Amino acid sequence: xxxxxxxxxxxxxxxxxxxxxxxxxxxxxxxxxxxxxxxxxxxxxxxxxxxxxxxxxxxxxxxxxxxxxxxxxxxxxxxxxxxxxxxxxxxxxxxxxxxxxxxxxxxxxxxxxxxxxxxxxxxxxxxxxxxxxxxxxxxxxxxxxxxxxxxxxxxxxxxxxxxxxxxxxxxxxxxxxxxxxxxxxxxxxx
Amino acid sequence: xxxxxxxxxxxxxxxxxxxxxxxxxxxxxxxxxxxxxxxxxxxxxxxxxxxxxxxxxxxxxxxxxxxxxxxxxxxxxxxxxxxxxxxxxxxxxxxxxxxxxxxxxxxxxxxxxxxxxxxxxxxxxxxxxxxxxxxxxxxxxxxxxxxxxxxxxxxxxxxxxxxxxxxxxxxxxxxxxxxxxxxxxxxxxxxxxxxxxxxxxxxxxxxxxxxxxxxxxxxxxxxxxxxxxxxxxxxxxxxxxxxxxxxxxxxxxxxxxxxxxxxxxxxxxxxxxxxxxxxx
Numbered sequence: 203x204x205x206x207x208x209x210x211x212x213x214x215x216x217x218x219x220x221x222x223x224x225x226x227x228x229x230x231x232x233x234x235x236x237x238x239x240x241x242x243x244x245x246x247x248x249x250x251x252x253x254x255x256x257x258x259x260x261x262x263x264x265x266x267x268x269x270x271x272x273x274x275x276x277x278x279x280x281x282x283x284x285x286x287x288x289x290x291x292x293x294x295x296x297x298x299x300x301x302x303x304x305x306x307x308x309x310x311x312x313x314x315x316x317x318x319x320x321x322x323x324x325x326x327x328x329x330x331x332x333x334x335x336x337x338x339x340x341x342x343x344x345x346x347x348x349x350x351x352x353x354x355x356x357x358x359x360x361x362x363x364x365x366x367x368x369x370x371x372x373x374x375x376x377x378x379x380x381x382x383x384x385x386x387x388x389x390x391x392x
Numbered sequence: 393x394x395x396x397x398x399x400x401x402x403x404x405x406x407x408x409x410x411x412x413x414x415x416x417x418x419x420x421x422x423x424x425x426x427x428x429x430x431x432x433x434x435x436x437x438x439x440x441x442x443x444x445x446x447x448x449x450x451x452x453x454x455x456x457x458x459x460x461x462x463x464x465x466x467x468x469x470x471x472x473x474x475x476x477x478x479x480x481x482x483x484x485x486x487x488x489x490x491x492x493x494x495x496x497x498x499x500x501x502x503x504x505x506x507x508x509x510x511x512x513x514x515x516x517x518x519x520x521x522x523x524x525x526x527x528x529x530x531x532x533x534x535x536x537x538x539x540x541x542x543x544x545x546x547x548x549x550x551x552x553x554x555x556x557x558x559x560x561x562x563x564x565x566x567x568x569x570x571x572x573x574x575x576x577x578x579x580x581x582x583x584x585x586x587x588x589x590x591x592x593x594x595x596x597x598x599x600x601x602x603x604x605x606x607x608x609x610x611x612x613x614x615x616x617x618x619x620x621x622x623x624x625x626x627x628x629x630x631x632x633x634x635x636x637x638x639x640x641x642x643x644x645x646x647x648x649x650x651x652x653x654x655x656x657x658x659x660x661x662x663x664x665x666x667x668x669x670x671x672x
Binding site: 259 | 442483484486488540541544545551570593596
């Protein structure tokens, strides 16, 4: 099994900590001039998303995690699993559980390319595209001509997501550009 | 495209040049002689917590000019200093770079207390005047009898919490004397000090040990620890031990990391802001 020593740690490296796959966020070298060296390491648990901080002795090793991020096209959900297909032409498909898809489910639109994190070839996390374009399925009627006033309202999108802060001129059937990092309205797509 | 630009900006480089010049003036006024000793030498330190960079066919890049400067003192040179790079293997981070500038100086007839006030005077010159508080090593760790690795970690974290302000840590346990004398009144502590400014260690100084037999004993003990940790033991530097036999005058010495000193002056968070380039 591959291992990484603290002096090889780099942000983005995938390791196993307490049995969970984690990515290294920060690695700070701590050393008094005449004393042993330590590394203060911040990890993000890839399953829970939580951030862990550990102080390790320099030179200590931890196991590498077989984790990779793959671009995959979202196909459909059967209610239990979310199905994705590789974009490398192999047409290989995988099914992700609700736990793996997490919050991303509200931004998933068929044929959009997402980043799927695989651990030992199982999907453990899904990151939607930063910007998605989704159709409005429900909102209060638009106010004609009101393209300038600052008022906003909520809107429900085709994926079931509800977003706040939509301008009053938006109508059912409009397609909106959404920033999935914040869940906020960016613009009308057309 | 790889980043080719320097990591320090123009203003930082100007401040750096001015600081080096101010340091040299500080010592010129005090009649402390600037010297240049080899940075690449056949021997290196035995310290189990300091790893040297080996240069095949030549020896080691020096982790400090200590032995050479003491050889100069043993030969009759008065107080002297070197302002030059020092090298340490595997030290890389916000506050560490394998190559860094070390200001190391020795004053004949000084003890730790007198040297501390000179260190404070230099810091006041570069950073502006401030108060200095003294803290005993034992006040910083919960249990002096804890195993060494736990002690080192507790100490490192305690040093980071010494902020804001300037602190001299004194009364190191005898086991951590390095090359300092033991305190004649209380041999359980060493006449060693460190300067911590805003949570960052800047300098380490000793009322210097002069006894050659005690040196040899400590070097051999270091090598025992190195072996126990799976590190290669170091050949003792017999030229240094011979100089001690000839007689090192009563003196105190200190080494100060000038890159970090500049970081404090500029309020920088990382060495990147004060060194031209970070290799790698």
